Amino acid sequence: MAEYQHVSTFPSLPKTNRGLPLVISSTPSGDKIVYCNGNSVYIVPSDNLTGTDIYTEHPVATTVAKYSPSGFYCASGDQNGNIRIWDTTQTTHILKATYPIFSGPVRDIAWNDDSKRLAVVGEGKERFGHVFLFDTGTSNGNLSGQSRAMSSVDFKPTRPYRIISGSEDNTVALFEGPPFKFKTTFHEHSRFVNVTRYNNDGSLFASAGADGKVVLFEGTEGTKVGELADDAAKGAAHGGSVFGLSWSPDGSKIATASGDKTVKIWNAADRSLLKTITFGTAIEDQQVSVQWSKQALVSVSLSGFVNFLNVELGTVETIRQGHNKPIVALALSQDKQHIFTSDFEGHTTRWELATGKSQRVKPTLHKSQIVGLAHASNGNLYSVGWDDTINVATIGADGVESAKVNPTKLPSQPLGLAAAKDGSVAVVACYQHIAVQSGGNISVTGIPYHGAAIALSPDNTIVAVGGQDSKVHIYKLSGSQLSAEIKTLNHSGAITALSFSPNGEYLAVTDSARKVVPYSVAKDYVSASDKEWTFHTAKVNCVSWSPNGKRLATGSLDTSIIVWNLEKSGEHPIIIKGAHAMSPVNGVVWINDTTIISAGQDANIKHWNVPL
Amino acid sequence: MSTSGVMVHPDVQSTFQKLSEGRKEFRYIIFKIEEREVIVETAVTPEDLGVTGDDYDDSSKAAFEKFVEDVKTRTDNLTDCRYAVFDFKFTCSRVGAGTSKMDKIVFLQICPDGASIKKKMVYASSASAIKASLGTGKILQFQVSDESEMSHKELLNKLSEKYGDH
DSSP: OOSOEEEEEEOOOOOOOTTSOOOOEEOTTSSEEEEEETTEEEEEESSOSTTOEEEOOOSSOEEEEEEOTTSSEEEEEETTSEEEEEESSSTTOOEEEEEEOOSSOEEEEEEOTTSOEEEEEEOOSSOSEEEEETTTOOBOBOOOOOSSOEEEEEEOSSSSOEEEEEETTSOEEEEETTTBEEEEEEOOOSSOEEEEEEOTTSSEEEEEETTSOEEEEETTTOOEEEEEOOGGGTTSSOSSOEEEEEEOTTSSEEEEEETTSEEEEEETTTOOEEEEEEOOSSGGGOEEEEEEOSSOEEEEETTOOEEEEETTTTEEEEEEOOOSSOEEEEEEOTTSSEEEEEETTSOEEEEETTTOOEEEOSSOSOSSOEEEEEEOTTSEEEEEETTTEEEEEEOOTTOGGGOBOOEEEOSSOEEEEEEOTTSSEEEEEESSEEEEEETTEEEEEEOSSOEEEEEEOTTSOEEEEEETTSEEEEEEEETTEEOOOOEEEEOSSOEEEEEEOTTSSEEEEEETTSOEEEEETTTTSEEOOSSOBOOOSSOEEEEEEOTTSSEEEEEETTSOEEEEEGGGTTSOOEEETTSSTTSOEEEEEEEETTEEEEEETTSOEEEEEOOO | OOOSOOEEOHHHHHHHHHHHSTTOOOSEEEEEEETTEEEEEEEEOHHHHTOOSOTTTTTTHHHHHHHHHHHHHHTTTTSSOEEEEEEEEEEEEETTTEEEEEEEEEEEEEOOTTSOHHHHHHHHHHHHHHHHHHTTTSSEEEEEOSGGGGOHHHHHHHHHHHHSOO
16 A cells, blocks of 8 residues: 555636736646646646646746647647647657747647647747647747737648737737648727637638727638727727637637626627626626637636526636635644645635635735735634734634734844644744734743744643754643743754644754754753655655654655654654645645645645555 | 737738748848837848849848948938848858858847937937847847948958858
8 A cells, every 4th residue: 555645736826927818728628727837737627626737847847738629739838838648648758759939938729620830939039939730849930020029829720721929019810721821910909909719610710809809800711890889988999908719619609708807608609798797896806718618608706716608697606715825834723624735925725624615804904925824713814924023813604805904113133933722822933033923912022032933732831943043942831821941852953843742742853964863851852753864855844743643744845744653653754745846835724643734835735645 | 028019010020030040031121110119110021122143152242232232322411211131141261160041130230320319319229129139149140320330341341250260
């Protein structure tokens, strides 16, 4: 039996850029959506989260990924202008070919209907687009003719073949082939053209631009057929830049997504507006992409939220509200049904562990990075952030979207947080202070070193503070009163995390010198392990005890998770190598004695089964 | 990146394709900017040029001189600016390969000293737009500011320097 199994992943959301169109796509059958974030390509089922597949082979940030119409290959592009074409039928994703196209970000990729040719456009220096045969890389024409970066490309799916492209020189270009040659350009838009797409039978194509216009053209010659117009948007299609456009699979309707925070559904035949789906009023609610697959209509908000839309009713059915920025804090709810995660930008999300249903905590707890998160059995969520406050949010029965927040200023920048299980007391390690929060009051003690991490014993009597001075400082706590330092433990690198075992018997300490040390509290803090636990190859970021207090899990900058067993402390631990591929592990927590949840810099949350 | 806001007419690219690909219908094309758009002013076929004799023997000397004459008339004796592409056929010697016949397309940005400053500014700031839409990654580019820089000898020297034996 394997030492561990990867159970499932709650994937990160797509990475978005304000003012730039985002390209998401779907598998030919429409059961999965495909998008990019970080160095990865995510293939996420549209109806659940358990079957998520992640491709992390690009050496730099990925930008766009498209499945071939045959479904056997996927082509993904990155910031450096490289295309990787890989097998989709196996989880190992064997690389078929990789081609350097130009030196700049890839903005869009299109396959032709027989899955033989690929067109790639982007922000190259010497050229903005290229069309080639996918298996040999042989050029299949020339996509020059537009004088600025090309942002969108599509193949006509039927013969005679055509390629259309949209460019930042405000034109739509038509290419004839194969081999593909410039035919003409259309000057219908007065701003950047963001997206150009053919319908299912190639009889029409549509272009949408930053001027809010959506123009329909005849598929072969490019004669203008008409424009989509909404009276509410002064005759244009949208009141803001149109970032996304997708035809319904049968070609009868068009969905457009815009910076005016709406998605509109149009009838393609008479160009009438059928439905307007309005999102919020915040900048984060701008719609940057839309994809209409055989199974779902999906739009993406600037916040990265993935919205599943109901076409018939014109409503938002479900929203995936995870993170698309590195997750830096992770806390398990006391009932062990939910986890809370916080990202680099201060957003906090509550996840239902059983289903992966995600909900943003509103209002935002901190305006900057959150560094510590803890949940108490009284329903309070404690958080500390770089805005130098501790926030106690009461999450009531009416859910996380109306949390009552209560921020209090801290004397210096917080770096670590620990809270009692019942929420009676919380301790914060600050840069120059230790703060004890109890009953709404904060008492502050100055420290002669710089704090980095903190732990509170389960009986709320011992506080251990890890310092950037490579020492662990132990204090006694009575009520909210901190005693003088009673013990100092020396390490060879700055302390990164500390945790008391559930019964208070041990104190686990990790440091930036790769070490994990379980101290025995009763035996005057001698190490309880037979051998030195130095299996990580880089700074250890986080530590968590299993509920039975026998095992602990650590996550590290080296991208791996290690599960240590105190009863077999001299033996080789279980090492989950590359638990978060190409990405440090920032948080780890046990749900029960055999299941771990980890959160990484890649904004993914992963479940691991580690049998005893 | 062009910042002048000058657009490129679709004919520019399609005419250029006729010069660079397939039967090579044209020998040279002259472009000009009119009403904030780069357009084709003239596209000249080898028949129009009426050059007899082999281009490779004289390294396109006769054809190029006719082209220069044409540019001079069109720019009112070099007081206006133009862009041009010329299909340059020449012979040069290469180590190990002896003499070989070469065929290179050159892009000329003609901004004579005699032209008005405004014209020179517009042509200079729009050059990247036309170059990008022609896809001139692989073709040679020259900037010309007086007649001597546009002489056949000067260009041939530059080309042989690049492709000859050195």
